[in-house]
Amino acid sequence: GAGVSQSPSNKVTEKGKDVELRCDPISGHTALYWYRQSLGQGLEFLIYFQGNSAPDKSGLPSDRFSAERTGGSVSTLTIQRTQQEDSAVYLCASSRLLAGGRFTNTQYFGPGTRLTVL
């Protein structure tokens, strides 16, 4: 079946502009994660969604970052007033809940969105 998809694959923007990054998880996956991969910080967790529960936003680096997940499926990561240090690859991952309420522990990653802030 289809994997996790992300759009756009590349985004170049000017400092101070807002950007939206989209993630389509694998159908039926209830858990969705955003990560950021940058030269300076490596791979780091940003935010986690699970069903209708309140998201874990503990990894968001500043209040310029926000994310939502509509209808328990598609997610959008928004960065307001972008800065050059926001330049990175933003990765989305999803995983599914097994019968009995356990997750598979396997997160499936999308190809990422490469964001360049000029």
Add this chain to the structure above:
Amino acid sequence: AQSVTQLGSHVSVSEGALVLLRCNYSSSVPPYLFWYVQYPNQGLQLLLKYTTGATLVKGINGFEAEFKKSETSFHLTKPSAHMSDAAEYFCAVSEASNFGNEKLTFGTGTRLTIIP
């Protein structure tokens, strides 16, 4: 808090030689451990994972890893390197969790180069 240390940001091995990528972790609770591979301009692909049970875990492409609790290690090995193994490898840890957040904490990665 959890952390992962990967020793060696760059490793080079000859084609056909043993591949050994080192990973040590720190976790206050029983960990789940993972190795992911990333090819250029691609996302992360799971190689293998340890959750519970057998401590020697076999993954795709001939890779395996052994969970050693006493050494807090989860080193990745492959007996014979192939040119197609050239990529970046990430070790990761998450807390064992039912119903909850299994966010991954990654190491800084090891770039594997295969010498013909």
